[in-house]
Amino acid sequence: MSLAALAADFAPARLPPETEAFRREVRGFLNEALAGRAPRDRAKTWTGWDADFSRALAARGWVGLTLPERYGGGGKDQFHRFVLVEELLANGAPCAAHWIGDRQSAPLLLKFGSEEQRRRWIPAICRAETFFCIGMSEPGSGSDLASVRTRAVRDGNGWRLNGGKVWTTWGHRADMMIALVRTSGTPEDRHNGLSQFLVDLRAPGVTTRPIRLSYGESEFSETRFDDVFLPADSLVGEEGQGWAQVNAELAFERSGPERIYSALVLLDLWTRHLEAESGARAEVLLGRHLSNLATLRAMSVALTARLEAGLSPVVAAALLKDLGTATEQAIPADIADMVEPGAPDPELMATLAFLHQLSAVFSIRGGTREILRGMIARGLGLR
Amino acid sequence: MLEEAFARLLEAHGPPAVVRGAEAGEAPAALAAELRASGFLDLLVPEASGGAGLPLPELLPLAVEAGRRACPLPFAETALARGVLARAGASPPEDAWILLAPPSPLHPMARHATHALVPDGEATAFVAARATGDDPWATGAATGLAAGPALVRIDGFDLAAAAAALTAARIAGLIRAAADLTLVHVATRQQFGRPLAAFQAIQQAMAQLAEEAIAAHTAAGLAFAGERIPRFAAAVAKARASEAARTVQAIVHQAHGAIGMTAEYDLGLFTRRLQEARVAYGSESHWHREIGAARLADRSGTAADFLRRTLEMA
Numbered sequence A: 001m002s003l004a005a006l007a008a009d010f011a012p013a014r015l016p017p018e019t020e021a022f023r024r025e026v027r028g029f030l031n032e033a034l035a036g037r038a039p040r041d042r043a044k045t046w047t048g049w050d051a052d053f054s055r056a057l058a059a060r061g062w063v064g065l066t067l068p069e070r071y072g073g074g075g076k077d078q079f080h081r082f083v084l085v086e087e088l089l090a091n092g093a094p095c096a097a098h099w100i101g102d103r104q105s106a107p108l109l110l111k112f113g114s115e116e117q118r119r120r121w122i123p124a125i126c127r128a129e130t131f132f133c134i135g136m137s138e139p140g141s142g143s144d145l146a147s148v149r150t151r152a153v154r155d156g157n158g159w160r161l162n163g164g165k166v167w168t169t170w171g172h173r174a175d176m177m178i179a180l181v182r183t184s185g186t187p188e189d190r191h192n193g194l195s196q197f198l199v200d201l202r203a204p205g206v207t208t209r210p211i212r213l214s215y216g217e218s219e220f221s222e223t224r225f226d227d228v229f230l231p232a233d234s235l236v237g238e239e240g241q242g243w244a245q246v247n248a249e250l251a252f253e254r255s256g257p258e259r260i261y262s263a264l265v266l267l268d269l270w271t272r273h274l275e276a277e278s279g280a281r282a283e284v285l286l287g288r289h290l291s292n293l294a295t296l297r298a299m300s301v302a303l304t305a306r307l308e309a310g311l312s313p314v315v316a317a318a319l320l321k322d323l324g325t326a327t328e329q330a331i332p333a334d335i336a337d338m339v340e341p342g343a344p345d346p347e348l349m350a351t352l353a354f355l356h357q358l359s360a361v362f363s364i365r366g367g368t369r370e371i372l373r374g375m376i377a378r379g380l381g382l383r
Numbered sequence B: 001m002l003e004e005a006f007a008r009l010l011e012a013h014g015p016p017a018v019v020r021g022a023e024a025g026e027a028p029a030a031l032a033a034e035l036r037a038s039g040f041l042d043l044l045v046p047e048a049s050g051g052a053g054l055p056l057p058e059l060l061p062l063a064v065e066a067g068r069r070a071c072p073l074p075f076a077e078t079a080l081a082r083g084v085l086a087r088a089g090a091s092p093p094e095d096a097w098i099l100l101a102p103p104s105p106l107h108p109m110a111r112h113a114t115h116a117l118v119p120d121g122e123a124t125a126f127v128a129a130r131a132t133g134d135d136p137w138a139t140g141a142a143t144g145l146a147a148g149p150a151l152v153r154i155d156g157f158d159l160a161a162a163a164a165a166l167t168a169a170r171i172a173g174l175i176r177a178a179a180d181l182t183l184v185h186v187a188t189r190q191q192f193g194r195p196l197a198a199f200q201a202i203q204q205a206m207a208q209l210a211e212e213a214i215a216a217h218t219a220a221g222l223a224f225a226g227e228r229i230p231r232f233a234a235a236v237a238k239a240r241a242s243e244a245a246r247t248v249q250a251i252v253h254q255a256h257g258a259i260g261m262t263a264e265y266d267l268g269l270f271t272r273r274l275q276e277a278r279v280a281y282g283s284e285s286h287w288h289r290e291i292g293a294a295r296l297a298d299r300s301g302t303a304a305d306f307l308r309r310t311l312e313m314a
Helices: A003-008 A019-033 A051-059 A078-090 A096-112 A115-126 A242-248 A250-254 A264-273 A280-308 A314-336 A346-363 A369-379 B002-013 B016-023 B029-038 B056-068 B075-087 B159-188 B200-223 B231-261 B267-279 B284-297 B303-310
Strands: A132-135 A151-155 A158-169 A176-182 A194-200 A206-211 A220-230 B098-100 B115-120 B123-132 B144-147 B152-154
Touching (some): A003 A314, A003 B159, A003 B200, A051 A096, A078 A280, A096 A115, A096 A242, A096 A250, A132 A158, A151 A176, A158 A176, A158 A194, A158 A206, A176 A242, A194 A220, A250 A314, A264 A314, A264 B303, A280 B200, A280 B231, A280 B284, A280 B303, A314 A346, A314 A369, A314 B200, A369 B200, B002 B029, B002 B056, B056 B075, B056 B159, B056 B200, B075 B098, B075 B115, B075 B152, B159 B200, B159 B231, B200 B231, B231 B267, B231 B284
Parallel strands (some): A132 A176, B098 B115
Antiparallel strands (some): A151 A158, A158 A220, A176 A194
């Protein structure tokens, strides 16, 4: 790959006109469903867990929007999903409950799962009946994911799982985990010998606990597996192919509006808070973020078109995520610089405090800035 | 196809030696003649008026390529102006090199230009023009223009937006050239027994360089998506490209070390123009302020709604 090849992944694309009617439909639903919700709550967007909201969305057919109708999905293209996610995030909808299942687990099962696994889990995800999480990091294994030590060994027809996962998003509320674990070799074997398993988080031997963060929230969890029995049909895809299967989904995970709009609710709250004549400093700052967001949005739409074409632009998605999260982080940091003495609006302060604290995680979750830049450098042929 | 033919023309007739010659005051006559003969200048002129009648988006890759070669002539500006003038029923002289010249601290590529589109009240005038004042970055730019009387008047043309959009495209090309040189340099230059590219600090910087290169190119593309250049798309294009220019020129020089500062090495051809282009036709803060003020005047909906509305994005 070269800079030219990377640039080609960002060939300009447009959302097809038929997405406009869908956007209006989504907006109409959100105006009603989110009425009266305070900005500080809206700011949680895809980190906010609200199972009732997820079920209401599912009742409309909007969970698993791009999945085939025969598995209970919406059968729509990736552009419709872009529009849906853009509206959910821009309006501050709490998406966490169905988020992982919708974005990663169901597409993973569709691609690598057995027919029986698809029939059992994908419709349940689309109905927002079963909530999924993904078990990746471990206490000794963060960015260096290939060094996982949690191990599944064959036991009769099934497997026996021992070890633990950490930093699993909403693992303490989810029903099922897709865990990346070692089935052969040692951590020194790196990417070889890793496999993915469906783990019922209510099974004997599984314990989860939330990890309280410094700002008081608990959207991450730690999970222990003590001799957990996994039935034979728990293995997803091929034994030993876990790493390749995980990587196949990265372009979906890193290229969407959630990598550019995580602080949009705050930007809009601040915008409404400003006077029409707020002076050059506020205008410049607001304009800078809008110009960055416009560019990032065009990049995300471009990658959506690549996904829709069946491609997997993993390096380009890493590039967008790194740029996007930098803007997401700059929004609270810059607005903090604009708060004047006097009587600050309590809602603005609460929303600012929440996102300013949360924002450190933007460039950690889903691949750290350093890992992403390393991937881009490799894509440029430098390593 | 078009893009490749244009790139070959510039490679053959506008290499760095020609760019350096033009900086020293030699008219790039052979390059000018080739560009005129190629028909590329009439890309946007309607077929009925003898042009290629292609839509505006076709100009973008050529404008980027002209930037990438540090073309000393205002190629993309002339091509856009010829299209606009033709649709107004006017035909400029065949050998005119036309600047788009709204008020600006300086006009890149002014030295070898012969004409300009300039503000004329609410309208735009086509005038004979020549460079005056200084050339602070010594690229063949000018801080002033001596303009003749209006030869043609055009209504309804947003000169500031067009100049900003084409400069954004030029920045995208200049960044690309600087990035390509830098990526080769870090892969080949050895220090401490290894290529520079083996160092993580350099790898991280090169990733950021690629990010800015692609952001600038994407932003420029926003202004060339339709039949005309929307004001806010041009504002975003120039603002984001200028921000990228700032970051990129710092990264590429840091990665090159001292060699990047020398006259004989090509990097300076591109970074001097990047600095100049950032200043010309509205820096990032100038356009940020216009975008921000527009949002404050229209605070309905979310920021995402505002972007779709004002940028005419789908």
